[in-house]
Each structure stands twice: as C-alpha cells, then as structure tokens.
Amino acid sequence: MYNDYPHHISDQPEAKIMSESPHSYIHGWSDRESIRLHDQASGLGFLLHEGTRYLPGSTVLEAGCGVGAQTILLAGNSPHAQFVSVDISPDSLAKAQDRVSGAGYTNVTFRQADICSLPFPAETFDHVFVCFTLEHIPDPLVALDTLRKVLRPGGTITVIEGDHGSAIFYPGTPAAHHVINCLVTLQRQAGGNALIGRELEHLLADSGFIDIHISPRQTYASQNIPRSSEAVKKIFIAMIEGVREQAIEGGLADPDAWDRGIRDLYRTTEQNGMFCYTFFKATGRKTV
Amino acid sequence: MYNDYPHHISDQPEAKIMSESPHSYIHGWSDRESIRLHDQASGLGFLLHEGTRYLPGSTVLEAGCGVGAQTILLAGNSPHAQFVSVDISPDSLAKAQDRVSGAGYTNVTFRQADICSLPFPAETFDHVFVCFTLEHIPDPLVALDTLRKVLRPGGTITVIEGDHGSAIFYPGTPAAHHVINCLVTLQRQAGGNALIGRELEHLLADSGFIDIHISPRQTYASQNIPRSSEAVKKIFIAMIEGVREQAIEGGLADPDAWDRGIRDLYRTTEQNGMFCYTFFKATGRKTV
Numbered sequence: 001m002y003n004d005y006p007h008h009i010s011d012q013p014e015a016k017i018m019s020e021s022p023h024s025y026i027h028g029w030s031d032r033e034s035i036r037l038h039d040q041a042s043g044l045g046f047l048l049h050e051g052t053r054y055l056p057g058s059t060v061l062e063a064g065c066g067v068g069a070q071t072i073l074l075a076g077n078s079p080h081a082q083f084v085s086v087d088i089s090p091d092s093l094a095k096a097q098d099r100v101s102g103a104g105y106t107n108v109t110f111r112q113a114d115i116c117s118l119p120f121p122a123e124t125f126d127h128v129f130v131c132f133t134l135e136h137i138p139d140p141l142v143a144l145d146t147l148r149k150v151l152r153p154g155g156t157i158t159v160i161e162g163d164h165g166s167a168i169f170y171p172g173t174p175a176a177h178h179v180i181n182c183l184v185t186l187q188r189q190a191g192g193n194a195l196i197g198r199e200l201e202h203l204l205a206d207s208g209f210i211d212i213h214i215s216p217r218q219t220y221a222s223q224n225i226p227r228s229s230e231a232v233k234k235i236f237i238a239m240i241e242g243v244r245e246q247a248i249e250g251g252l253a254d255p256d257a258w259d260r261g262i263r264d265l266y267r268t269t270e271q272n273g274m275f276c277y278t279f280f281k282a283t284g285r286k287t288v
Numbered sequence: 289m290y291n292d293y294p295h296h297i298s299d300q301p302e303a304k305i306m307s308e309s310p311h312s313y314i315h316g317w318s319d320r321e322s323i324r325l326h327d328q329a330s331g332l333g334f335l336l337h338e339g340t341r342y343l344p345g346s347t348v349l350e351a352g353c354g355v356g357a358q359t360i361l362l363a364g365n366s367p368h369a370q371f372v373s374v375d376i377s378p379d380s381l382a383k384a385q386d387r388v389s390g391a392g393y394t395n396v397t398f399r400q401a402d403i404c405s406l407p408f409p410a411e412t413f414d415h416v417f418v419c420f421t422l423e424h425i426p427d428p429l430v431a432l433d434t435l436r437k438v439l440r441p442g443g444t445i446t447v448i449e450g451d452h453g454s455a456i457f458y459p460g461t462p463a464a465h466h467v468i469n470c471l472v473t474l475q476r477q478a479g480g481n482a483l484i485g486r487e488l489e490h491l492l493a494d495s496g497f498i499d500i501h502i503s504p505r506q507t508y509a510s511q512n513i514p515r516s517s518e519a520v521k522k523i524f525i526a527m528i529e530g531v532r533e534q535a536i537e538g539g540l541a542d543p544d545a546w547d548r549g550i551r552d553l554y555r556t557t558e559q560n561g562m563f564c565y566t567f568f569k570a571t572g573r574k575t576v
Contacts, residue, residue, distance in 0.1 A: 166456055168566070170486045198458045201510055202560035216564060218506050222489055272490035276504060278456070278564070 064133025068096025163197025356384025451485025
C-alpha cells in the first residue's frame with residue numbers, strides 16, 4: 001500500500017492507526033499548550049529553521065509533527081519539497097492538518113505513526129526532520145535507528161532539541177531553578193530527557209550517522225530586545241507552568257514553593273532581567 | 289602629568305604604584321596560568337573580538353590587561369588606535385609589555401593602576417575595553433562608575449565576561465559539576481563572581497550606560513571540531529585544576545572527589561563527549 005507513496009498517501013491520512021499507546025507527552029495536550037507550541041515555532045522559526053531548506057522534488061519525513069508548529073515552517077521554507085508529517089496523536093495530527101491546509105500549503109501529507117515503529121519501507125525518504133520529539137522518547141536510539149532505516153543512503157537527518165540545563169537567567173533564585181528541575185524530573189519519570197540537547201552528537205554517532213554537525217542556537221531575552229521577554233513567558237515559563245499540578249501531586253514541590261519559583265521566573269522578564277536558552281540543532285548523513 | 293597623555297605615558301609605565309593591595313585573583317599567578325591565558329586569548333580571539341575594531345586615532349583604555357592576552361589582539365585588530373592598558377599587578381604588566389613589544393606593536397602603553405581608582409582625568413578615553421576583569425572585582429559597579437568617568441561623553445564601553453553556569457557538557461556527572469562549583473565558591477569567597485556574564489546587562493544599566501547590547505558568544509567543543517577539545521583542556525579544565533589546593537584546603541572537596549571531577553571533565557573532551565560554554569560580550573555608551 002506504500003508503493004504509490006507519497007502522492008496518494010494524503011487520500012488516507014488516518015488509514016492506519018497504530019495500536020501502541022502514545023509516549024507520555026509531559027507538557028500536556030491542552031489548547032493552551034497548542035497555542036504555546038505555535039508561539040514557540042513562530043517566534044523561534046528563524047532561529048531554528050535557518051539553514052534547513054530542501055530541494056524541489058525531495059521527500060522529507062517530519063517525525064513527530066505534533067500540532068504542526070514546525071510543519072508550517074518546513075512547508076513554507078521548502079515549498080517544492082514533499083513532506084510526510086507523522087505523529088502518534090490523532091488529535092495533534094488533526095490540528096496540524098487544519099493549520100497547514102488553512103495556510104494554503106499543499107505539500108504536506110499527514111499520517112499517524114509511532115516514530116519508533118514507522119509504517120514506511122526502507123529507504124523511502126531523502127531527508128528526515130525531527131524537532132522537540134526525541135526529548136519525549138524513552139529510547140531515542142530506537143527512534144533514530146528506525147528513522148535511519150527509512151532514509152535513503154546518503155540522505156540527511158536534522159534533529160532539533162532544547163536542553164533545560166542551558167537556561168541562564170537573572171535574577172537567578174533557588175526557587176526558579178527548582179521549578180525548572182521539577183519539569184526535568186517529571187520528564188525523566190515519564191521516560192523522556194529534558195537535557196537531551198547536549199546528547200545529540202553522541203546519539204547521532206551511536207546511531208551510525210556520519211558527517212555529524214552540531215549547531216547550537218542560543219536565545220538571549222531581555223526588555224531591551226523587543227518581544228523577547230514575551231517569548232520567554234509564552235514559551236518557556238508557560239511550559240513550566242503546565243506541569244504545576246503534576247509537580248505538586250508528585251511531591252516535587254509544595255504550592256507555595258512552586259508559585260514562588262514561577263514568580264521568580266517571570267521576574268527575569270522584567271526590568272533589568274535576562275533569560276538565555278540554547279537549542280541544539282544536529283545534522284547527520286546516512287552512509288551510502 | 290596627564291596633559292601629554294597618551295604619547296608620553298609609555299616613558300613612565302610604572303611611574304605610579306597604587307597603594308592598594310591587588311584584588312584576589314583566584315586563578316593564581318603561575319607561569320602555567322600565564323600560558324593558559326594566552327591560549328585562551330588566541331583560541332577564542334576571533335569569537336570574542338569579532339566586532340571590536342577602533343577607529344584610527346581613537347584612544348582606548350584596556351582596564352585589567354593582565355599578562356596581555358587580549359592586548360595583543362586589540363593592538364593587532366585596531367593598529368591605528370592608541371591603547372592604554374592598565375593592570376594592578378606589576379608582574380602581569382611586565383609580561384604584557386614584553387609580549388606586546390615582542391610582537392612589534394607600538395600602539396600600546398602600559399600603566400599600573402587599580403580600575404576602581406584610575407589615575408586619569410575625567411573624559412580621557414574614546415572607548416573602554418574590559419575582559420575577564422569584572423569577575424574578580426568585589427564591587428563591579430564601583431569599577432564601572434570609575435570607567436564611565438574616564439570615558440568621554442558618547443564614548444563606548446565593551447565588557448566581556450564568562451559565566452561558569454553556562455557550561456553544558458556530556459557526559460555530565462555530579463563530580464564534574466562539583467569541581468566547577470568549587471571554583472565558583474572560591475571566587476565568591478575572594479569577592480569575585482564567576483557567574484557574572486548573565487549580569488552584564490543590568491550592571492551596565494545600573495551604571496548609567498545607554499544603548500546597551502548583549503552578544504552571547506557560545507563555544508561548542510567536541511572531537512568532531514579540530515582543536516576545540518584541546519581548547520577546553522587548556523583553557524577551562526586547566527583553570528579549574530588551578531584551584532585544586534585551595535579547594536581541598538578550604539574544605540570544599542576531598543582529594544579523591546576532586547580528582548574524579550577533573551577526570552570526568554577530561555572525559556567530556558574524549559570520544560562522543562561535548563563541552564559548551566558561553567561568554568557574554570556587552571557594549572554600552574556614555575550619555576552625551
């Protein structure tokens with residue numbers, strides 16, 4: 001049924017429902033989370049996607065498209081490439097599809113799939129793009145191995161992940177660091193890794209990719225830089241706030257300590273504050 | 289005696305010996321430290337000095353030149369500007385002078401001085417350059433106030449500092465973080481601040497500078513990037529190793545834990561390891 005890929009796959013975007021339960025997505029599935037992810041993608045779009053352009057006619061797998069926050073940037077930046085965007089969540093896929101078709105892009109097809117067990121033949125894609133996905137996967141090497149298999153020889157992979165250990169801010173308080181550490185702990189308990197950015201080089205190497213290049217993409221936010229502090233609030237702090245109940249119910253923080261930490265994080269976006277964060281963008285190539 | 293500055297000041301570089309004792313320079317004054325500082329400056333020269341060029345005929349104060357590691361880059365990058373490089377240590381100044389004259393530069397004069405109490409009239413300089421100096425000063429606002437006074441109206445200040453909290457590395461172990469934290473603690477005990485990079489924006493603002501711009505300069509080192517891991521060893525790890533005795537004598541680490549932490553740091557420079565660090569470069573302007 002994949003022989004006529006990629007042209008007809010859009011006719012049956014939800015034809016195959018994977019039986020596995022979704023990996024635990026620590027940030028939740030709320031509407032606010034969906035808005036946050038789009039803010040993240042548009043505000044950081046240039047920073048993260050700079051350098052990622054695909055040739056006309058090439059086929060690209062976006063593995064873990066979520067609500068389509070990166071998809072819309074991929075589709076717009078490489079309008080003559082053909083994208084297949086997969087995600088394990090039907091709800092997210094539906095939102096992604098709405099958004100991409102709403103923007104008028106016709107070069108993306110969607111398909112539900114688990115990136116650790118992809119329903120594509122070997123050597124299907126010219127390129128693979130993965131963003132903010134490996135951080136949620138219990139064994140990223142299994143995912144990378146699966147992705148490498150569906151990549152044609154000589155094809156490239158691009159992986160973008162954050163690393164919450166890269167957050168530097170002023171004023172810095174123990175309470176602010178504590179709420180960030182709560183998210184790191186919760187994500188680890190769910191099988192993910194919020195500090196995965198620093199591991200991309202060895203993960204790609206361990207997976208057998210060659211020509212590995214790491215490009216750190218650092219953001220610096222303060223009131224001197226228009227909209228930057230707003231982005232910290234809408235993207236980073238909102239993400240931390242999203243796990244409040246989990247952190248408190250899990251015994252990682254009491255409500256007062258939590259609220260103090262969040263308040264302290266907001267303080268970094270005010271007068272004389274600063275907030276710095278690094279994303280890691282990794283590229284590699286499959287051997288020919 | 290400053291009326292004929294800057295042309296004749298080189299005739300009497302040690303004419304005025306400040307009475308204050310030097311600030312505690314936590315990294316020591318050994319020959320190895322001198323070599324380390326030069327390695328640091330040459331390896332990071334492009335990263336840190338990119339964008340710093342002074343117009344022909346302008347006068348620039350380098351405040352805290354140490355052994356001349358940055359001086360030689362300043363003098364070479366702006367060969368027609370006139371530099372006055374001051375440091376509180378006569379030994380460091382002598383080394384800096386040897387190095388700069390040995391390289392054939394004639395656009396630098398040296399003078400011993402405490403940057404918190406400078407022997408120059410107000411509004412003497414067109415620009416001020418400070419690198420890896422404020423981190424050692426108990427009250428950087430006093431230093432910045434002094435520097436602002438000797439700057440002409442509309443003149444610029446450039447400040448470059450590291451921030452050890454920006455160190456991200458893989459593999460990351462508690463022992464490795466512990467030895468870094470030992471240096472941070474020792475530097476704080478000596479009145480300095482090894483986490484000052486994140487504070488440059490508010491420090492310049494609090495000092496009354498305007499048009500403040502912060503440019504984070506991030507390094508990423510791994511075996512895939514030629515010479516980068518060597519630089520981590522020679523610059524960062526050597527700096528940590530330099531406080532071994534102080535850390536052990538000060539009760540911050542026992543010898544085994546220390547040596548394990550250093551070994552773990554070296555591990556980040558080996559196969560599949562990575563080490564990331566951010567310097568913060570700040571510029572500001574004095575109001576006219």
